[in-house]
Ligand SMILES: C[C@@](CO)(OP(=O)(O)O)[C@H](O)COP(=O)(O)OP(=O)(O)OC[C@H]1O[C@@H](n2ccc(N)nc2=O)[C@H](O)[C@@H]1O
């Protein structure tokens with residue numbers, strides 16, 4: 001097989017608690033990751049005549065050397081041996097960048113799994129998750145492919161099965177830098193740790209996102225969108241934003257709210273899924 005198209009789904013942080021800070025300044029989190037059946041698509045085409053890793057088209061504003069897809073591909077290549085064909089990677093980008101949906105991390109995880117498979121490198125899931133963690137804290141959950149309670153910086157993962165609800169995801173018109181939010185003085189950093197049984201199937205809506213107050217204060221666009229969406233049920237920030245989400249029991253309930261959104265705001269409707277669409281597709285290909 002010379003070409004393969006695989007999904008790179010979005011994640012939501014159904015809740016995100018900051019429970020402490022490590023000596024290196026990184027924040028210790030407790031978070032609930034669930035995937036969405038919506039995201040980017042990556043097509044990997046082996047080029048037997050041209051070695052190396054290249055993108056068919058660059059992502060505007062992201063130099064290829066910094067692109068997590070290229071960095072993930074090189075990390076797999078470094079661990080491969082023998083004669084390895086080149087690869088051209090085409091990106092169909094749907095996820096807003098810097099939106100808290102983990103698009104870059106998901107792109108990286110899809111690349112790790114795709115090239116491990118296409119190049120027959122034979123790396124195991126634990127090894128791929130470790131390589132992923134060096135690229136970003138959210139990469140391991142996308143590598144493992146199951147909804148999870150995340151601790152540490154989000155790399156200590158316990159698989160869980162929250163309800164697979166429907167979501168309206170809105171992207172307020174602003175860019176939020178993760179580092180800026182984590183360096184804000186007013187951020188809550190002492191939320192008590194909770195325990196979640198591995199069999200957790202409960203309602204995440206009684207927990208919160210500790211970045212939300214700071215983000216609402218700094219970004220009025222996020223505050224307004226949250227106020228609008230909260231009229232219809234619990235609404236929350238994902239990651240450090242800027243995207244927000246509201247949960248609904250059915251697709252039609254979500255679509256009614258989506259259709260009535262204020263003009264000018266972008267986003268999408270998607271289903272929460274506990275098995276990553278990437279892993280579903282890879283299983284079908286086996
Ligand atoms: C907050 C989360 C929740 O899922 O998602 P996003 O909003 O990015 O999607 C992640 O933990 C994002 O992890 P990651 O993607 O590795 O963060 P980066 O953008 O590399 O972090 C930028 C900077 O934020 C700070 N940072 C990040 C993560 C963390 N747990 N503590 C921190 O203090 C660090 O100063 C870091 O240099």
Ligand SMILES: Nc1ncnc2c1ncn2[C@@H]1O[C@H](COP(=O)(O)OP(=O)(O)O)[C@@H](O)[C@H]1O
Nearest residue numbers: 067068069097098099100101102103104105107
């Ligand atoms: N393949 C990629 N897709 C998206 N962003 C990328 C990619 N590679 C590197 N980046 C960088 O990572 C940053 C965070 O992107 P992303 O993961 O989409 O958002 P978030 O971490 O907020 O969920 C982007 O602003 C961009 O500079």
